[in-house]
Amino acid sequence: MTVWLDVARVAAAANLLLLAGLGAVWGRNYLTFRSTHAAGLVVFAALLFAENAVALYVYQADPTLSAWFATAVPVVAWRALLALHVLETVALVALARVTFD
Numbered sequence: 001m002t003v004w005l006d007v008a009r010v011a012a013a014a015n016l017l018l019l020a021g022l023g024a025v026w027g028r029n030y031l032t033f034r035s036t037h038a039a040g041l042v043v044f045a046a047l048l049f050a051e052n053a054v055a056l057y058v059y060q061a062d063p064t065l066s067a068w069f070a071t072a073v074p075v076v077a078w079r080a081l082l083a084l085h086v087l088e089t090v091a092l093v094a095l096a097r098v099t100f101d
Contacts (some may be wrong), residue, residue, distance in 0.1 A: 004078040005059060005070050011085035012056040018092040019049040025099055048088075055085070 023045035030038035058065045069078075 002070060004075070004082050008078070008082050008085050009056060009059050011082070011089045012052045012059065014089050015052040015085070015092055016049060016056065018089070018096050019045050019052065022092070022096060022099055023049065048092075052088075 023042060026038055026041040026045060029035070030042055059069060060066055
């Protein structure tokens, strides 16, 4: 079970780093061009950043929830959560690739 937890933690942390970089670029673009598209991307990055920050907090920092997730959550649920975090990481890498190109 701890392997699933570690992979989910790494994916959530990677998502936070990717979203910080993307949010900085998109925020700079918004300040430069004042487009609603850039503003929407900034909001998207902020909300996804908040989701990943809460997930990482639950997986790692909260003493009650992290222990519960590590011991009492069924493996099938962990696999689903892990798949979502990893797919999100892949999607953010694709966005980062086209954004930083």
